[in-house]
Structures are given as C-alpha cells and as structure tokens.
Amino acid sequence: MVAVVDYGVGNLFSLQCSLKAVGTQTVLTSDCDALREAEKIILPGVGAFGDAAAKLRESGLFDAIRREAAAGKPILGICLGMQLLFEKSFEFGEFDGLGLIKGEVRPIAEVIPEGFKIPHIGWNELRFKPHPLFKELREGDCVYFVHSFYGADCPSVIATTDYGAELTAAVADGNVMGCQFHPEKSGKVGLSILRAFCEL
C-alpha cells in the first residue's frame, strides 16, 4: 500500500489514477498513523512552498514524514513535494523544509538566461544517472515539467534537464527520492518511474 499524503494542496486525482494504472493500491491520507502503516509514501504538491510547509506542520504530517524517512521507508516527493524535502526554500520569503535532502530551493530566474520563459512548462529531456527509479528509462526520454523554482546546491541530484541552465530534475538520498517533473503527466515514461518506485 502506497500512502499519498493529502494536506489540502493540489489535485490528486491524476496521481491516484496513474498509480492505479501501474497496479498499485493507494490510500489518500492526512493521517499520521496511516503513514506509519503504509509501505511507501508519496508527497505530492502544487502551489507555494511556504503555505505547503505550514500545512504539513499544522497537521503533524511534517514530523510523521521525517519519522518514516528516518525509519527507512521509501518516500517520493513530486514537484513541490520534492522541493519540500529540501532544507529550505526562498520562494516568497525563506522557509524551512523537511531537511531530508541537502540543498535549498531557489528561483530558476537566478540561473537561466534571459529570454527563457518562466515557469519552465512543457516536455523536456532527462539526463539521468543510473538509479532504480530509472530502470526502464532510455536516453532522450522526456518528462513534463511545470515549475519556477529548482533544487540548488544539492549533492543528491540523479537527473537534470537543460533549460538554458542545468536544472535539478530528480534527487535521491537512500530511501528519500524526489522528482521536479510530474511523472503522472509524463505518459509512459512517467508511469515507468512510478512503477519503479512502487516496486522498490
């Protein structure tokens, strides 16, 4: 059973459908006990970092996720969910994240050349290192991105994408993983990554 963390941000319909499509049983939950019982945890999210971090704290999920991560449970953050794994974010202020991945979240405007549109929206190619999540991936495979901030100063990058600058596309440090792109919206390539996570 994979627990999809529901903390009141974003639309989880597509994510749940995609997990069902790869044959995984999911439970949508905001309950800390359910996280403990789950075999794996997916932390989704769209919206602003500060709000999301506050909502995780208010609900007690912040500590619950950290506890499960420390216990070795596989965790996958998606989009804002990946950014929340970082130590801090500079999106509209300065906010502390879960601190499960070293590094900080910064505006892509700081690194991309002029003339590149923000947000980075659309299909872009993954440059990836070997990782169990990418076992079905081939050179040149593209995934779908929608973001204006990226994971910076991170030693745990396992994939990047080129948008005038090399942007963090996925991270992993042991059992804690994250992808900036949306695997649930990245066609067969995205489903293969979700399947790989569920089969870990």
Next chain:
Amino acid sequence: MLRKRIIPCLDVRDGKVTKGINFAGNRDIADPVELAKFYSDNGADELVFYDITASAEGRKLFTDVLSVVASTVFIPLTVGGGIRTLGDFDRVLKCGADKVSVNSGAISDKTLIRRAAERYGSQCVVISADVSLIGGKYTVFGRGGRDDTGMDAIEWIRFCVGEGAGEVVVNSIDTDGVKKGFDLKMLETVCEAVSVPVVASGGAGSCEDFIELFKTLPKVDAGLAASVFHYKEIAVPELKKRLRESGIPVRL
C-alpha cells in the same frame, strides 16, 4: 531543451467528440476516451477538451467523460468551454483537468483570471482569445467568435497575463478553417507582447504549416489543431518526424 508541443483539440458535445461536419453534411462523432488514448499513444503532447454543450446534463456528461479520460491518459489535459466562475474551475479540476482555459468568461467577468490564479496558481489558468484583424486592429471576439468586443486583442491578452494567466492560446478567426497556415503576423505580435507560453491555433493544413510556424516564430511554444488531426490529414507521428528533420525540438 524544451520541446515544441503538438496539441489536438477535442470538441465535446453530449459526451461525444464532434469531429466537424463531413462532406455529406453529417455531423461526425467519435468516442472521446478512445480518441484521447489514440492521440496520447501517437505522440500528442497535451490534449485540449472543449465543452460545447449548453445544458446542465451536457455538463455532467462532459465531466464524466473527462474523469474517464484522466484515468486513461497520462498527459496534460486542458479544459475549456463554459468556464465562467471559480465553481467551474473547481468542477473540471476535480475531474482531472490540469489547466483550465477561459475565453468569454474572462471577458464578461474581468476579475475571473485573477481570482482563479490566486486560488489555483497561474500554471493552471489559460487565456484563450479569438482574434480577428478588423480595420487594421487585432480585435478580440467573445462567444465562440460571434461577438466583436471592440477590444484590442494585444492589450486584452497583456491584461490577462498581468492578471495571472500562465499561458495564452490565440485562435485566429481569419485563418481558422482555411488550412493555409497559421496567422504568423498576429502570433508574432502576441509573442512580443507577453512572456508566458503561447499556443498557436487556427489555420494548420499540413506538416509544412507547423514547420513554418516554429521556424518563423521560435517564441511559439505549441501548435494546436482539431479537424486536421481528427480526419488524419495530419498524423501526429509523421508531423513530429518532419519537425525533427527540420531541426525543431519535439518529443518523439
């Protein structure tokens, strides 16, 4: 490098895709779920679903179809047609839409885009504008291209982006259905005016039209079309192959 997107558009009425009027004058219909899956399997980068029903029952059928599509096809889905309130945003987002496209709704309620962007984020809000050149001025039309609003289209699009629209779809009324190419002049003016992604619509008749679009206007992010895809006058895999051969980055 970011890929140029190819987007088939599906008009849905009473739960079925209206492909258009065929040569015998009959209304041709298709199953939206089947068609969506076909396009997704054949390399479409995104799909637009346009709700062209007027009745409440039609609306319900539309969202039912949308839910099934969203649980079958795992590429971005944009939904438009009859979006007038935040309630409409909510209704389609809950059924699996990733982006919501507003057209007449934004014209009749000038606060809709700002309120939607504040609640759901700019990445979710698309302004779709039907534009025609009237007396030397690009003019925006409402109600599916029927009402001349008299508003300057470029100013209108700029206003919508300022209000928080994260993407612009520009449909040229002048080139729509003519199949002789996109309205490059109008699209260039729009691209110069805004810094968010621009989706070109109206006028595609062949692969060459898409090649010309992306070659002439590198700032255009995507090309949208409907009947040329539905009637297989252009096959998406062939189109993508031709685009790549022409040096345009696409997802294969």
